[in-house]
Amino acid sequence: MATMDPLMTPLGQMLLEEITPVVMLLSTPSVEKASLKNGLSFLQTLTPFCSFNNIDVPVRTASDQPYRLHKFKLRLFYASDVRRPDLQVAKEQLKQVITEAGEKEFSESGSDLPEINHELSSSSEYQNTPSLFRFLNKELVRVASFSDHEAFDHPVICLLAVSSKDEQPINKFVDFFNTNKLPSLLNDGSMDPKISKHYLLVHDNQDGPADSASKILTEMRNTFGTSDCSLLCINSSLDAPIKHQDNPWASYITDASPTPSQDLGCFLNIDDINEIKDLLQNLSSKHIIPNMEQKIRILNQQVSATRKGFKNQIKNLWWRKGKEDGADSLNGPTYNFNSIESQIRLLGDYAFMLRDYELALSNYRLISTDYKIDKAWKRYAGVQEMMGLTYFILDQSRKEAEYCMENAFNTYLKLGSLGQLNATRCGLWWIEMLKARDQYKEAATVYFRICGEDILHSAVMLEQASYCYLLSRPSMLRKYGFHLVLSGEQYKKCDQIKHAIRTYRSALSVFRGTSWSYINDHVHFHIGQWYAFLGMYDVAVKHMTEILACSHQSKTTQELFLGDFLQIVEKTGRTFEVTKLQLPVINISTLRVIFEDNRTFASSSATLLKSVKHLITKDFTWLVGTMDHANTREGLWHSLEEEMLPSFSAAKTNWLELQSKLILKKHSQNVCVAGEAVKVTIEFRNPLQISIPISNVTLVCKCSSSTEVRSNENESSMEKNNDVDHFMVSEVNFLIGGGETTMIELSVTPREEGTLEILGVRWKLSGTIVGFYNFELDHPKKNIIKRRKTKPLPNEKFKFVVIKSIPKLQGSIHPLPEKAYAGDLRQLVLELRNPSVFPVKNLKMKISHPRFVIIGKQEYMNSDFPGCLRKKTDSLQSDKDANSNIMSDTVFLFPEGTSVQGETPFLWPLWFRAAVPGDISLYMSIYYEMGDVSSVIKYRTLRLHYNVQVLPSLDVSFQISPFRLRLEEFLVRLDVVNKTSSESFRVCQLSSVGHQWEISLVQAPDTIFPSQSLMAGQAISCFFTLKKSRSFSTLENDMPTMPVRSDVRLVPQSSDDLVYDINSTPLINFHHYERLQQEVSFEGDLNTVDFVLISRPFKSNDNPGFSNPSFVMSHHACHFSTASTGPISWLVDGPQIFHHDFSASFCEISMKMHIHNSSGATAFVRIDTFNSAGNVGHMNSVNVVQSATTDSQAGWHDITPVNEHKVTSNAVETQPGKALSLESASSYIWSGSSSTNLHIDAMSSAEIPLQISVFSPGTFDLSNYVLNWKLPSNGQGDSDETRQHSGKCQGYKYYLTVLQST
C-alpha cells in the first residue's frame, strides 16, 4: 500500500471529486424551460461534462516551476444552493435512501445465509459492503459543505445563463447581480462577492435558427467583453428524440426525476453535447484555472508580505496575544473574507484545488496556529482537517496526517452540535485515510465514534464499523458480529426492520456453529420475530426452530421462545413440517430396529417394558437388552444355533429352486414377514424445563407391494395411514416433562408382500408443528441385527423385503425366577404356542448355559418336585438313567412327531439350577421348520433370552486330609458359610458322588446345627470321615451287595426330609456340568472325590422373587484329591506302649509299615532308616522334604494322629526336658536293613516289617526314616507333566513309649 499513489485511493478519488472549484450558476427561467425538454435542469445538463480526465492545462502557482494539470473537476451549484444545506431535508433524504436500499437489498438477499468470504474480503472493501454506504457517506460529506469556516466551497466563477428567448437578455445579465438575489454567504461577507463572471447565452434550436442568438452574443461581447461571453445552442435534434447509448446523465440523476419516463437528453444530439463539452473545457482552461492561478499568486504575495519572515511572525504573535482577551466566544472571532486569516485559508484551498499541495500545506500550517491562538476552534479544526488530507496526499508523514485528523475530529466534537456535521465528514475522511493504509481496526473505532445521537445514522455507522472489523487483518469476526448486532438493534429502533434482519443475518454467520448459545439464541430469536413482523412466517419459523432446544436458558426464556414460536406457527395458518425439529431431541444412538425373519424373539423380561410408556400390541415378542451389544449378541446366537440350522448348501438349493428373485434381494436387504410388526425404539428427550406435548408419533414408511409397482409415500402428506392397505403404523401420544427422557416404541406392520422402507419418524409438537426426522440422513450406529456377514449398505438398513405370512412360535418359560440364590434348583416349564394355522415341525432346542438349565424329559412333566429327587427305595435304575441323560453340548431334539399348532400350548419340562452367583444371561434357541413347504423361509428360530440374577447363598469348602492311622481313610472338614444377609438355610445332606466313597459323620448332627439351621452370616465347620469303599474294585459287578452309605444326613430324621438321591435326573446332570466346569488339571486322577451338599431354606421369607418355598439347593464341589501328599501313603503299625525289663536285655520291637500305592502305575519305593536322631531332628526342622501341602492352611496343621494321641504328643512337644532326652542320644537304633526297596503295583498295598532296638526306657520318636518313591515317568495313568514322578517323604512322627516293666 505504501507504493500506492494516495490520489488513487478511495480517499484521493473522493477528494478529487469533493474538493474542487465551485461554479455558481445563475439561469433564467426560459433557460431552464429549454433544458427541461430533455428532462433535465440546466445544471444537470452541464454536470456530466464538468469533470475532465485529461484537461492537460499548464499551471504555475507560487513557484516559477509550471506543472500540468490532468484530472480536473468543477462543481456546479445554483446560486440558491450556495448555502448550508438544510439538515432536516438532508436527513429525510438519507432516510428515504436507506429505506429504499433496505427494500432492494432485502429482496436480493434470498433465503440462504451469507457466508464470510475471507479471501474476497481483502480484495476490495466495497465488494461485500452494501453500495448504499458509498452514497450515504458522500451525502454526509456534502451536508457539511458551504460552511463559513472553509474556503473550497467558495465559488470561483459565476456562470450566468440567459436564453436567447428572454427579452432584453443584456438586462437580464445585469439583473442577476441584484444583490438580494445572491446567496447570503456572499452578502454577509463570508465569501468574496467579487466573483469573476462568465456570460452564457443559451439558444434553443427548436425555437428557430441561431441568427438572433448570434446578434445578442455580439451585443453581449460589446457590453461584457469578448472573452467572457459565449453561446450555447441546445436541443438541436428537432424531430425525433435521441436514445443515447450511454446516457451521460443517467448516473448523475440520483433522486427521483419528475419525469422519469422521458429519456434524458433526448433532444440533445452529438453536436450539442460536443458544444457543451467545449464550453466547459474552455471555461475551465481559459477562465477558471488562470483565474485561480492569478489569485494564488496575488494572495501569496500578500501573505508573504505580511506574514512570512521572522519580523512578521513576531509581529503577528504579539498582535494576537494582545487580541486574546477580547474575543472569547465559542467560535472565536469572526473573520470576513478579506481578513488576512481568510485570505490565507483561501490561498491554501486554492492551492489544494490546483494540487499545489506543498503550497497549500505551508499556508494551512501558517493559519492553523493563528486560529488556535484565537481559539477559533471550528476554523482551527477545519484547517487541521485540510492539513491531514494534504499530508495524506503528499504521503509524507502518516503520523502527522493521522494526528491532524484526530485533532480536527476531536475539536469538531468539542464544538457539540455546531461541529457535528463537520465531525462526521472529518471522521469519514479520517476513516478513508485509515482504510487506505489498511488500518481497518482503527477505522472501525472512528466509525464507532461518529455514531452520534441520531439512531439511524449510528446504525449505518455501526454497520460500517462491523465491515471494517471483517476487513481488518486478521479479521476480527467476533467484533464484526457484535457490531452487526448493535447496528441491527439501532436499525430496529428506527423501524428499518429489513436492514435489521440483514445485519442480524450477517451476524449469524459469525455465531453459527459456536457454543455461544446465548448470543446465537438472541440473534435467531430476533430474526424470527422480525420476519414474523414482516409477515414472512416461513422464514420466521425456520429461525425460531433453531432456538427451541435452548436448555441453557431460563425457564421464562424457554417459555417465551416456545410461546412465540407457536404463535408464529399459528399465524401461518397451517401445520408446518420441519425436517429437523429440535424439540424433542431424538437420541439417534438409541435407535434400534427390531424385526424378525428367521429369527424370532421371545422374552418375558418385564423390566424393560417399564421404560416404555405405551405398549402397542399385545404381542409379547421383544428384543431385550441394549442394542449396542447387538452384534456380539448376534454372534452369540449364531454360535448357539450353528448346530441346529440346516447347512448352507441346503439353503442354496432353496435359492436355486425357489423365488430366486426374492432371495437375491435378501443378500442386501432385511426380510420381514407380512403381518408381523417391525419395531423401532427410539429415545425422545426434552431439553427444556417446561413440559411439551408430543402427539401423533409415527414412523414414516414407504411400502410397495410386489404385485403393483407403484410406491406409496406418506412422507409429505398429512393424512396418516393412507397406505392402510399396505402397512399399518402405530401412533403414540405422550407428554414429556421438563428434562425427561422417554423411550418410545413404534411399529409398522406390513400387510402385503413387497418391500418396506422405514424413512424416519414424525411427530407433532403442541398439535401445530410437525417434526420429521430422517433416519437416513445421519447414519446411526450400526444398530440393526444383521443376518449375514455381508454388510448391508447404510441405506439398506431400513429396507425390508416383506414376505408372505408364516407361522411364528411364541414361547415362554415359567416360572423362571429373576433372582435366585446360588444352588437353587427348580423345575420349569417351557411353553410354546403357535397361533398360526400352519403347523411347525422338527423342533430342536439348544441352551447356552447347560450348567444352569437342562432339558428334562416328558415324563417329569407332571412329577412332583422336589419329591422326585428323593431316593427311591425300590429302584436303583436311576443311575443308569442319569448316565444316558448326560449329554454334551449337543442339540436337544424334541421327539419325532412333535407338532405345535393351535390353541393348546406345547409344554416341556426344564430344570434350572443357579450354579454360580452373578448376573446370568440365559439364551435358549428353539429351531422349527415350517409345515408349509412353499414358504420362502424354511425354518425359523425362536430365541428366548432371560436374565437371572444369582445371589450368593452358601459358601461351601472342603478340606481333606488323610488319616495317619488308617490307610484310605480321610478326614473331611466341611466349612459352610451363609453369605446371605437375611436368609437362613437348613443344610440337609452331604453326599459323596460315586460308589467308591463312603462318608460318615464324626459328630452327631445335633451338635453341628443346634438350631437346625444356618443363620445369615453364620459359618460352621463339621467333620466327616471319608472311606474308600472296598467295593470299588468290584464296581463293574452290577449289583453291589450292600448299598454304600454315600449320603450323610445332617439334620435329624423328620418326615419331610427324605434323603435326596444325588443320582436322580437333574442332580446328576447338573453335577456332570459342575464337574466339567470345576475341572482341574488332574484329569484321570482316580483319587478325587466329589461332594454334593443339599440344603433348603429354613423359613420362607416374604421375599419377592423367592416366592416358591419348596425349593432345593444343591452345592457341588468336585475333584477333591485325596492323594494330597503324593500317590504313596503309608502307615507304621506297631505298639504304642511297650513294657520291657531293661535289666535283662535291650528291647527289640517289631513293627509293620503298610504302604499303599494309590496311583495307577507300579511304584518303586525305598525306605531308608537313620540312627542319628539328632541329625534327623535337624533335618526335620530345616529341610522339610515333602511336607504335606495342607500345612499352609491356617488352622489346619499336620499333627499326626490328632484324635488318638493328642495328649501325648502335646506333652512331648511342650516339655523341653523330654524333648531334650529325645534328642540327646540315640537311645534306639533301627535294626534290620537300613534300606528296603520294593515295587508296589497300582492300587495295591504292601507290608514291610521294621524293627528297632531300644536300650533304655523312654518315649521315642520313630520318625527318622525317609521314604523315597518313584513312578515310571511314562506311566499309563499320568500323562500330565505337572504331576510328580518321584518324591521323598520324611517319616511321620510315631511315638513309642517303652516302660521298664516291673
Added chain:
Amino acid sequence: MIVCVAVVGHQNNPLFIQSFTEADDALKLHHIVHCSLDVVDERVNNPKKSGPMLNETFLGLLYPIENYKVYGYLTNTKVKFILVTTDLDVKDADVRNFFRRFHAAYVDAVSNPFHVPGKKITSRTFAERVSTIVKSFGFSSAG
C-alpha cells in the same frame, strides 16, 4: 466492581460465564466477552515484545468498551480468563493478583475427575470460590 468473569476454552467456546450485576445484561456481557476474544487472539498472535512478555500469562487491558474495562489472561493450555470491570482506575497488580487466584480455582475445578475437559464447568464449588475472589477483589481495590 467486577461485573463479569469468564473462562473461555482453547477453541473459544465458553466454559464459564458469571456476571455479578443485578441488571439483566447477561447478553451484553456475553457479547463483550466474546468480542474480547478477538483482542486476545490479536495479542497472542502479535506479541508486542519478547523478553519479559515471553511467558506472561497476563494479557493486560484488552480494551475499554463503554463503561467497562476488559482484562485478559491466557493459561498455558490456551484457556482464556476474561474479567470485565466497571472500575476505571484499576491497578494492574490487583488484576494480576485476581487472575492468579482465579487460575488456582480453575485448576482445582478442572482437576476434578468428573470434569470433562473442554466442557462447561458446572462445579458449584468453583462458582462459589469465584464469587469469593470477585468480592475480595472489590475490597482490595477499595482499600
